[in-house]
Structure formats: C-alpha cells, structure tokens
Amino acid sequence: MVKPATKGASTHALGLTDKVRSAGAHHRETCLKTLRDLLKNWMTSLMTWLVIGIALALPAILYLLLANASSFGGGFDGTARINLYLSRGPDPQLILQAVQAQPEIASADIIFASEALQSFEAETGFGNILLSLPRNPLPDVIEATPLDVAPAELTILSKRLEALDGVERVAIDLEWLERLFAILALGERFITTLGLFLSLGVVLAIGNTIRLAIENRRAEIEIIKLVGATDAFVRRPFLYLGFWYGFGGALVAWIMVQLSLLVLSGPIKQLLDSYQNQFSLEGLGFVTTFGLFTVGISLGVAGAAIAVSRHLHTIEPT
Amino acid sequence: MIRFDQVSKRYEGGKDALSRVSFELADAEMAFLTGHSGAGKSTLMKLIIMMERPSQGQVFLQNQNLNRLARRHIPQIRRNVGVVFQNHQLLFDRTVFDNVALPLIVAGYQPREIGRRVRAALSKVGLSDKESRYPVALSGGEQQRVGIARAVVNKPPVLLADEPTGNLDPELSAEIMNLFQQFMQVGVTILIATHDLELVKKMGLRQLTLNHGQLSG
Numbered sequence: 217m218v219k220p221a222t223k224g225a226s227t228h229a230l231g232l233t234d235k236v237r238s239a240g241a242h243h244r245e246t247c248l249k250t251l252r253d254l255l256k257n258w259m260t261s262l263m264t265w266l267v268i269g270i271a272l273a274l275p276a277i278l279y280l281l282l283a284n285a286s287s288f289g290g291g292f293d294g295t296a297r298i299n300l301y302l303s304r305g306p307d308p309q310l311i312l313q314a315v316q317a318q319p320e321i322a323s324a325d326i327i328f329a330s331e332a333l334q335s336f337e338a339e340t341g342f343g344n345i346l347l348s349l350p351r352n353p354l355p356d357v358i359e360a361t362p363l364d365v366a367p368a369e370l371t372i373l374s375k376r377l378e379a380l381d382g383v384e385r386v387a388i389d390l391e392w393l394e395r396l397f398a399i400l401a402l403g404e405r406f407i408t409t410l411g412l413f414l415s416l417g418v419v420l421a422i423g424n425t426i427r428l429a430i431e432n433r434r435a436e437i438e439i440i441k442l443v444g445a446t447d448a449f450v451r452r453p454f455l456y457l458g459f460w461y462g463f464g465g466a467l468v469a470w471i472m473v474q475l476s477l478l479v480l481s482g483p484i485k486q487l488l489d490s491y492q493n494q495f496s497l498e499g500l501g502f503v504t505t506f507g508l509f510t511v512g513i514s515l516g517v518a519g520a521a522i523a524v525s526r527h528l529h530t531i532e533p534t
Numbered sequence: 535m536i537r538f539d540q541v542s543k544r545y546e547g548g549k550d551a552l553s554r555v556s557f558e559l560a561d562a563e564m565a566f567l568t569g570h571s572g573a574g575k576s577t578l579m580k581l582i583i584m585m586e587r588p589s590q591g592q593v594f595l596q597n598q599n600l601n602r603l604a605r606r607h608i609p610q611i612r613r614n615v616g617v618v619f620q621n622h623q624l625l626f627d628r629t630v631f632d633n634v635a636l637p638l639i640v641a642g643y644q645p646r647e648i649g650r651r652v653r654a655a656l657s658k659v660g661l662s663d664k665e666s667r668y669p670v671a672l673s674g675g676e677q678q679r680v681g682i683a684r685a686v687v688n689k690p691p692v693l694l695a696d697e698p699t700g701n702l703d704p705e706l707s708a709e710i711m712n713l714f715q716q717f718m719q720v721g722v723t724i725l726i727a728t729h730d731l732e733l734v735k736k737m738g739l740r741q742l743t744l745n746h747g748q749l750s751g
Contacts, residue, residue: 234642234644235642237644238642238643238644239642241644241645242639242642435625436625438623439623439624439625439636440636440640441609441612442583442585442612442617442619442623443612443613443636443637443640443684444609444610444611444612444613444637444640444641445609445640446606446609446640447606449609449640532585533585534585
C-alpha cells in the first residue's frame with residue numbers, strides 16, 4: 217500500500233517469508249506469555265478458572281450420568297419380552313407350538329413351574345416359604361421374544377396370545393422401558409438447555425474478564441497502535457487470554473467431573489448391585505475429554521472475541 | 535514527502551484547530567514547526583500519522599493521499615513515520631530495551647535483528663548502558679532520548695518530534711538536534727514542533743509558524 221521509500225533512510229522491507237515466520241513466532245510468544253502472566257497472578261486466574269470450570273462441569277456430569285443411564289437401558293437391547301402365564305391343565309408344549317407359529321414371534325421357550333421354583337430358591341433364598349406351601353404356586357411360563365415391531369402391533373399380538381387356549385395372562389415388559397427412554401429423552405433435553413445457558417454464562421464471564429484486561433492495558437494498546445500495530449496484533453494477546461481461560465476452565469471441569477464420579481461410583485454400584493446388574497460407571501473417555509476441552513476453549517475464544525470486537529476499537533491514541 | 539493541501543481541521547464543538555494549511559516538505563528536509571500553545575502544532579502532526587483526519591483538504595505522505603486510506607492501512611503509515619512524543623509515551627512496566635523494540639516487534643522483525651537495531655538506536659542516543667533499566671529509573675532527558683530511539687529504531691523515512699527538547703538542558707538539546715541532523719543527512723524528512731525559538735534561530739532551518747490554526751511565514 218505504502219510504497220517503500222525510494223530515497224532516504226534505508227527502510228528494509230520485510231520479505232513475505234520473514235513476515236510469516238515472525239507472525240508464527242509472535243503467536244507462539246504471545247500464547248506462552250499470556251499463560252505466564254496468568255500463572256503469575258494465579259489467585260485471580262484461579263477464580264476465573266473455577267467459575268468456568270463449575271459452569272462446564274455441571275452439564276458434563278449430568279451428561280455422563282445420562283450416557284450411563286442410556287447404556288444401562290440399552291443393556292436390555294430395546295426389545296420387549298413377552299411372558300405368557302399358563303393355566304394348569306392344557307399341555308404347555310402345544311401352547312408353545314401355537315405361540316411359535318405366530319409370525320411376530322422370534323423365539324419362545326417354556327420355563328416349567330418346577331424350574332422357576334428352583335431358580336427362585338437359588339436367587340432369593342425364600343424357597344423355604346414356597347416349600348411350606350402345599351403345592352408350587354408358580355405357573356408354567358412361556359417366555360417369548362417378539363421380532364422388532366412397533367408397540368401398537370405388540371398390543372394386538374398380546375391380545376391374540378391371550379385368546380389362546382390355556383393362556384391365563386400375557387405380560388409385556390415394554391412399558392417401563394418406554395418410560396425409561398422417555399425420561400432419558402427428557403433428561404437430554406434438560407441438559408442441553410442447561411448447557412446452553414451455562415455456555416452463555418461462560419462466554420459472558422470470559423468476555424467481562426477480557427474487557428477488564430483490555431481496560432488495564434489501555435496505555436499499552438494506545439502506544440503499540442501509535443507505532444504501527446495492526447488490529448490483529450493488538451487483538452492477539454486477548455484472544456490467547458480467552459483461549460487459556462477456556463483451557464483452564466475445561467481442566468478444572470475435568471478434575472471436578474472425575475472427583476464427582478469417584479464420589480458417585482460407590483453408591484451407584486451399590487444401587488445397581490441390588491438389581492444384580494453387571495454394570496460399571498463409564499467415566500470420561502478420550503472423546504468426552506476432548507469434547508470438554510474443545511467446548512471450553514471455543515467458549516473462551518468466543519468470549520474474548522466478543523469483548524475484543526466491542527472494546528478494542530474504542531481505544532485509539534489521543 | 536509530506537504535503538498539506540488546504541487542510542482544515544475542526545474538532546467537535548466548533549473549534550478550528552487548523553484552517554487552510556498548505557505546505558510541502560521535500561525528501562530529507564528538516565523544518566521546525568512553531569507557534570503558541572494551541573496554535574495547532576499537535577493537530578498538524580496527528581494528521582500525518584492519522585490520529586486525526588482532516589475536516590477539509592488533503593494530506594499527502596510519500597505521494598499518498600491519506601484521505602483515501604482505509605483504517606486498516608493506518609498501521610503501515612505509522613511504521614513509516616517515527617514520532618517523538620512530548621509526553622514520551624513510554625511503557626513503564628517494560629525495560630528501555632523493550633520500549634525501543636516495540637516498533638520492530640509490531641512490524642514483525644526477527645529477534646536477532648531486533649536486538650541489533652535496538653542496540654544501535656540506543657547507542658545513537660547515548661543510552662547503551664541503560665537498556666535493562668525501567669523508564670522510572672531514568673531522568674526526564676533520558677526518557678526523552680528513549681522516545682527518540684524508539685522513533686528511529688526502524689529507520690522510518692519520516693520523523694516527527696513534538697517538543698523533543700522540552701525537558702532537556704541546552705547542552706542536551708544541542709546534542710539531540712545534532713542527532714536529528716544526522717538523520718536528515720541520511721535522508722530522513724524531519725518536522726520538529728517546538729517553543730524554543732532560540733534553538734530554531736541557531737539551527738537556521740526552515741520554519742513553519744502556526745498562528746491560531748493558520749500558517750504564516
């Protein structure tokens with residue numbers, strides 16, 4: 217734009233490679249210097265990191281619990297199981313054949329009353345009570361797995377099965393599963409909303425912190441603008457500041473989540489053990505950790521960018 | 535190198551800081567800008583480094599019409615114009631070295647080159663032994679010389695100085711002027727705003743006098 221001086225003091229024009237290299241060096245330098253400054257005033261920085269960390273950790277923990285609940289629900293492979301309780305009298309094998317003949321049924325099996333009694337005894341230890349009864353109170357049961365069909369069709373199927381001779385009652389254990397998934401969907405919506413609000417909070421908190429940083433360095437900004445700093449150059453340290461606030465916040469959040477999981481894992485295990493469930497609490501994996509840091513850093517840089525665009529151009533040398 | 539064409543500057547509030555100012559400074563010319571306080575000396579200099587824009591008329595720098603330059607080209611202009619400020623404009627939380635290095639860092643010089651040039655500039659103003667001091671530890675005259683070193687460190691073709699000898703005793707003033715003349719001899723165009731008419735007379739250089747925003751003499 218400005219022609220190099222043709223005459224006069226020798227102005228050494230910088231070559232493009234020099235410029236690129238020095239811009240890279242300046243990025244690296246600014247990035248590290250910003251971090252050093254933050255660590256030097258670690259008390260103040262820690263406050264900001266904690267605020268951001270808490271705002272990130274809360275939805276992260278809820279998200280993890282939700283993910284765990286989903287996989288817990290998913291353990292039931294999403295398909296319903298149909299139990300047909302048989303009345304005494306008709307031959308169970310005939311009923312089994314009738315059930316297997318239904319097009320919607322994938323597989324079916326009989327659990328005889330005697331088998332059921334044994335496993336009940338084994339699993340609960342209450343067998344003695346049953347033995348004290350005059351006869352086995354448990355009915356023969358046909359356990360059927362339907363093909364993957366819509367709940368409405370299952371209802372029709374169950375009506376048809378109930379009409380079979382010798383079937384006393386049909387039970388489909390689909391409803392609770394449907395409810396679980398409905399609750400999970402609701403939870404997901406809730407966490408998303410909460411997460412959005414908290415993200416906005418993080419952006420505003422970082423934006424405000426950056427605004428103060430800009431204000432504190434007003435004199436410096438004026439002077440470097442006077443000696444020919446570009447807007448990008450002036451902006452750079454503040455964007456890195458946002459980067460580090462986001463990064464530190466995500467780190468704090470990560471630690472908080474891990475600690476919470478440590479605290480929660482005991483009670484959850486107890487709870488699930490009582491359901492005899494083979495289940496372990498899923499922690500922060502690589503992907504979730506990566507996601508957490510990406511979100512934190514993005515919010516940090518976004519907050520800084522907003523503050524910078526709103527406040528930096530108001531500072532001009534006078 | 536610098537040309538003003540019927541330049542007027544009216545600040546908000548209606549005060550005319552400059553009215554219809556026209557003059558031209560050739561390459562490697564050195565001139566004084568004099569006038570009472572508030573005559574418009576600072577405004578004139580601010581127009582050259584685009585801290586202000588004229589209300590009317592045109593300012594040319596290196597044959598470039600500054601009126602036509604977009605905001606994003608301002609840094610490039612400022613890199614070509616070294617400025618010595620009346621109030622030094624030093625950063626007090628940085629060493630002398632770092633202050634002088636600012637224009638080079640901003641322009642993207644390599645660290646090795648920066649070190650070399652900063653030391654050369656500091657030795658020119660006689661502050662080689664003070665590079666790791668902080669400005670607070672320096673006298674007013676020394677701070678002024680740090681400002682001068684910073685203004686010339688990237689060898690700009692144009693140098694503006696606002697009361698560069700304001701804080702200096704006559705002996706130091708003469709030294710500074712001597713320095714400016716050396717810059718002029720290597721081709722720098724220099725405009726010095728000053729109250730010091732004695733000095734102006736002694737130097738026997740061209741003199742632009744502002745009187746209530748108008749150029750006379």
